[in-house]
Amino acid sequence: MIYRFYDDLHSYLASCNIDGVKVDIHNEVELLASGYGGRVALMRHFQEALEESVMRNFGSDNLICSMSLSNDYIYSSKKSAASRVSEDFMPLEKTFQTLHVAAVAFNSLLMGEIVVPDWDMLFSDHYTREFHAAARALGGCPVYVSDKPGSHNFNVLKKLVLPDGSILRARFAGRPTRDCLFSDPVVDGKSLLKIWNLNKVSGVIGVFNCQRAGKWPPIAGAQYVPSSESAPPLIGLVSPIDINMLEDVANESWRGECAVYAYHSGTLSVMPKKDHFEVSLDVLECEVFTISPIMVFGDNLLFAPMGLLDMYNSGGALESLDVSNNDLFDCVVKVRVRGCGRFGAYSNKKPKSCLVNKKEEFIVYNANNGLLVLKLQGDCKVKEIEFMY
Numbered sequence: 001m002i003y004r005f006y007d008d009l010h011s012y013l014a015s016c017n018i019d020g021v022k023v024d025i026h027n028e029v030e031l032l033a034s035g036y037g038g039r040v041a042l043m044r045h046f047q048e049a050l051e052e053s054v055m056r057n058f059g060s061d062n063l064i065c066s067m068s069l070s071n072d073y074i075y076s077s078k079k080s081a082a083s084r085v086s087e088d089f090m091p092l093e094k095t096f097q098t099l100h101v102a103a104v105a106f107n108s109l110l111m112g113e114i115v116v117p118d119w120d121m122l123f124s125d126h127y128t129r130e131f132h133a134a135a136r137a138l139g140g141c142p143v144y145v146s147d148k149p150g151s152h153n154f155n156v157l158k159k160l161v162l163p164d165g166s167i168l169r170a171r172f173a174g175r176p177t178r179d180c181l182f183s184d185p186v187v188d189g190k191s192l193l194k195i196w197n198l199n200k201v202s203g204v205i206g207v208f209n210c211q212r213a214g215k216w217p218p219i220a221g222a223q224y225v226p227s228s229e230s231a232p233p234l235i236g237l238v239s240p241i242d243i244n245m246l247e248d249v250a251n252e253s254w255r256g257e258c259a260v261y262a263y264h265s266g267t268l269s270v271m272p273k274k275d276h277f278e279v280s281l282d283v284l285e286c287e288v289f290t291i292s293p294i295m296v297f298g299d300n301l302l303f304a305p306m307g308l309l310d311m312y313n314s315g316g317a318l319e320s321l322d323v324s325n326n327d328l329f330d331c332v333v334k335v336r337v338r339g340c341g342r343f344g345a346y347s348n349k350k351p352k353s354c355l356v357n358k359k360e361e362f363i364v365y366n367a368n369n370g371l372l373v374l375k376l377q378g379d380c381k382v383k384e385i386e387f388m389y
Contacts, residue, residue, distance in 0.1 A: 002046055006053035013057070020062025023050060027070045043072035051079040064118050064142060069107070074114060082142055083115040087218050089122055089132070096218055097128045098210035098284065101135045102186050103218075105176050105195050108139070112173025119174075121146040124153040131208065133160055134263075134286045137312035138195050138206040139174040143167045159312050162339045164380040168308070168316025170197035170204060177205070177242040185210045192236035192281060196243045201305060202292035202315035203243035209234050209281035231283075239276035240291045246273070250293035259304035259346035259370075263288040263312060268346060268371045270294065290315045294346065297323045298331035301389055302348040302370075305335045309344040309373070317343075319382055331389040340376045343385065347372050351387040358384075 013021065029046050033039040054063045065073065065083040077083070085107040090096045104119040111117050119141040122132040133156050136143050143160050145152075161167055176185075177194040185193035185208070193208045211234060240246060240258040247254070256273045264287050271277070279287055292304035292315065305321055307314035319336035326332060329352065337343060350365040354374060363374045376383060 003049035003053060006049050007056065010053045010057035020058055020064075021054065022064040022066055024066040026065055026068040026073045028067070030070050030072045040072055040076075043070075044076040047073065047076040047080075048078070051077075055079065065115075066118070066120075069111070077115070081116045082118045083111065084120055085111045085115075085117040086120065089120040090220070091123050091126050093218075093220060095215050097131065098208070099186050099215065099218055101131065101208055102193055102210050104135070104139065104141075105174055105193065108173040108175050109181075112140075112175060117141050117173045123147055123151075124156045125151050128284060129153055129156050131284050131286055134206055134288050134312050135174070135195065135208065136160065137168070137316075138170060138197050138204060138288070140170040140172050140197055141174070143169075159310065162380045166338075166380065168199075168311055168313045168339070170199055170313055170316055172197055174206075178244075179242070184216075187211070187216060190234065192234050192279065194236070194238065194242060197313075198243065198245060198249060199307075199313070199315040199318060201249055201318040201321050202290055202307065203240070203246045203249065204313055204315055205238060205242055205289045205291060206286060207236060207238060207279050207281060207289070208286045209283050212283045233280045233282045233285075235278055235280045237276045238279050238289060240271070240273040243291060246291070246293065251295065253295045253297060254293045255296055257294045257302075259292045259294055259306065261290045261292075261306045261309070261314065261344065261346075261371075263290070263309075263314070266309075268306075268344075268369045270346065270370070288312050292346070295321065295323075297333060298325070298389065300348075301331050301333075302346070303333050303387075304346040305337075306344040306346065307337070308339050308376075309342045311339070311341070314344070329388040333387040333389070335385045335387075336382055337376065337385060338382045339380050340378060342373055343376050344371055344373050345387075346370045347387070349389060351389055353388045355386040355388075356383055 033042040063080045068083045086103040108117045119139040174195045174197050183191035185191045195206045294304040308317040317339045322334045354363045365372045
């Protein structure tokens with residue numbers, strides 16, 4: 001009977017060209033069956049029927065399970081991959097905004113080992129849009145919005161989603177850095193929240209000021225006390241070693257230096273992996289740092305790709321990095337990139353030429369900081385960039 005209900009609903013949605021569903025209130029099944037001797041069995045039956053119907057009607061695991069932090073859901077879920085890891089994104093609750101980002105990051109410590117964490121929807125035209133959008137870009141999670149029709153901020157959406165509708169999803173669940181694990185970035189008045197993740201060739205850290213705008217526990221309608229304009233910004237330290245397993249995306253030519261690109265400020269710097277730098281943020285402000293190991297090629301050529309500079313998770317566009325040589329050039333650095341827009345990399349030398357899919361392209365090189373930039377045109381398919389030195 002339960003399967004027939006789901007199948008009837010999903011077959012109709014599929015006939016309307018809907019390609020997936022988000023199912024809410026999983027935890028209520030546990031509540032409704034409590035005391036009747038069948039709580040575990042009922043939850044298992046509902047989940048099996050739901051997953052079977054989704055696979056049959058949508059052809060793949062196009063399912064997000066919401067309100068699914070109960071034990072019965074976790075143990076009963078066999079095929080569904082994506083599950084919500086926090087309370088709802090509530091755009092009208094001012095005390096929930098920073099708390100939501102902190103909650104999904106900390107809950108992903110556990111749930112990220114079990115499911116693909118869903119950090120919930122966002123509004124692209126909300127006053128916290130940059131804060132939430134940057135978090136979703138780092139979360140390794142699905143990205144989706146629940147904007148009213150016509151109420152879209154495409155400047156934000158373009159930083160999250162490529163023109164073909166795909167996203168630059170990081171490899172893992174976004175998690176707090178080690179030095180954040182035993183601090184409270186929502187109410188202790190002094191701690192910034194740092195969230196790390198890895199891409200295929202680089203790492204990424206997002207720093208968020210979640211203080212003075214939220215409360216534990218989340219209580220709907222709680223009084224919101226806005227931050228005083230005279231309150232000083234919070235200052236924290238960021239280091240490349242905040243990213244776990246950064247050495248896994250480097251190769252044997254890495255000597256421990258990293259190129260660090262700050263998304264909002266557009267600055268590029270170079271530092272040893274154990275060094276740190278200060279970040280100063282006001283409440284509801286954030287900054288995203290792409291951190292790329294600097295490889296040493298050929299005759300002391302230093303090179304580190306940053307990715308698509310206009311995306312929050314710029315390094316998510318990088319597919320691979322390789323090097324070769326030929327009769328004409330001492331060193332040819334090859335980078336495979338998915339997407340289009342401004343591509344950036346650190347190089348201690350200006351390339352003699354640059355090819356994109358074997359066609360020569362113009363590059364802009366800043367000798368002061370080593371940032372080279374070129375514009376990738378066309379579709380979002382993987383492109384091969386060759387830098388000749």
